[in-house]
Amino acid sequence: MAEERAAQPVVESDVIVVGAGPGGSTTAKWLADKGLTVTLLEKSTFPRDKVCGDGLTPRATKQLIRLGVDVSEEAGWIHNRGLRTYGGRKEPFEFLWPELAQFPNYGLTRPRSEFDHMLAQLAQAAGAELVQGANVSEPIIDASTDRIVGVRTKDGGEYRAPITVAADGNSSRLALAMGLEKNRKRPMGVAARAYFNSPARTHDPLMESWLELWDGKPGESNLLPGYGWIFAMGDGTVNVGLGTVSSSASSQKMNFRDLMWKWLANTPAEWGLTRENMVGTIGSAALPMSFNRKPAYHRGLVLVGDAAGMVSPFNGEGIPYAMEAADMAADAIADARARGFGTPAAEKALAGYRTRLEAEWGGYFRLGQVFVSLIERPEVMRLCTRYGLPRPTLMKFTMKLLAHLYDTTDGDWMDRTITSLTKVVPSA
Known part of the structure; x- marks a missing residue:
């Protein structure tokens, strides 16, 4: 007779975060800082690797500084001061990270195996409970409200909370189980x-x-x-x-x-x-791009990072957007708890997360979709590099746009032009 497996106790918290990548760990950290009890579930065991360029632009650097991370070279970070671009001619174009009010003027490099582990430890230090080897198999749905109220893991674990954050990557089996499919018309x-x-x-x-x-x-x-x-x-x-x-x-x-x-x-x-x-x-x-899975809040489930397609169509960068979205998600969730999870007022706060995302990046991502439709054709890319790279002013403008590095309130004419462009196009 087979030995029966003892039932595991149910773990309860204010928020469950599924996935301890940059988006998930940053969400957990900000939530814990705001006094919420957080359970952070990671299917792997740290340290673990991810396919990534390991290079971080000043946009991501800003988020690390806000988190209180020591990003000095003495702490093991490799600093970079710009981007060298080859194409259209033998000599490359060198674009130094701009001096901006909103972003630092340097980027960073760190292997993802170290980067993700560091962020998970940061969330732990803030008070989040990290559970490694927790492979989520399905959502727990309240039949009376049709809302997610927790998750189960393949090893029989059960975790319950009023709000669940899906930060489980491009495939996001949790979002799929909640009926959220990818938009295959997005880049x-x-x-x-x-x-x-x-x-x-x-x-x-x-x-x-x-x-x-x-x-x-x-x-x-x-x-x-x-x-x-x-x-x-x-x-x-x-x-x-x-x-x-x-x-x-x-x-x-x-x-x-x-x-x-x-x-x-x-x-x-x-x-x-x-x-x-x-x-x-x-x-x-x-690399899922341009909000290819929506809505970012749905029936108690909050999407962060690749699970919601938060990768820039311009340059394939996803880490800064995941970390920025984590901050926005934590704000909305903390507001919802203060209003009373499950109340109409709390739902308004959580719906505000979707609105804020689209206000912040919707126009920029829409411009990116137009950009992708052009550069995926090699003959168009060749014309752009041949006639664009020799023109420093045009290239500086293009690089600011591609890197998403411009001041939205106190910049030069390039910054003002890009900001205006993102405001006149419809949201992605």
Whole structure:
């Protein structure tokens, strides 16, 4: 006779956060700071890796500073001061991070295996309970209200709370179980990355992007869709990757490993970006963009980060948006608790999270969708790089737009122009 498994006790809290990535851990940290009891569920065990470029722009740096993180080089962070862009000509364009009132003038680099663990520990230190190895299998729905009131894990655990945050990534099985499907008309990116031993490049003070990927000799072969990057890690290695983006989620057919080796064959031999110098393997991941899963609040479920498609269509960056959304979500949830979870007033507060997201990024993401529909065509990208890169003023304007680094209230003419553009287009 099989031995019966003892039932696990039900864990109750104010909020359950599913997924301890940057969005989930930051949400848990802000909620704990506001005095709410938080259970943070992570299906893996730290430290664990994620496919990512590991490079953070000043937008993400700002969020870390707000969290109270020591981002000094003495604390293990690699600082970068801008972006070097190749395309259209032999000489690259160097864009230094701008001096802005709203953002610092430097970016950071840190492996995701360390970055995510650090944020989870930050949430713990604030008072959140971190449960590792908790693989959520299904939501618990209150039949009388049709609201989510908790989750179950594959090992039989049961966690209950008035509000659940889905920060469980692109696939977000929790959101799917609640009936929230992806909008396949929204842009979808795919990225692949690997680490290489490269003493020649490991201390580069600039992040690097390649806007032209050739399948042979540059300028004399086929131009392929996509972009590449090289980020210095400061430890003898570099993070090398490439990505592509399409205007819909249904057309992702590229062989990334093959494309990466074709691109790297054109890099200087002294950089050492060869199969022999690769550390580990090439990994890949999807980049859900432009609010491809909505609404961000639904029947007691709050979506944060990739679960809601909070990746920029302009540059494939998702971490700063996940962390900013975490702050907004925590504000709305704390307000809802003060009004009384489940009351009409609390629901108004939680609906305000959706409204705030669209007000902050809706226009910008909509512009990004137009951008994607153009640059996914290699011939258009080639024209842009050929005629745009030699023009420093145009490139500075473009880079501010692509990096989402401009002052919305006290900037120069470029900042004012971009801000106006994002306000006149409909929200994504």
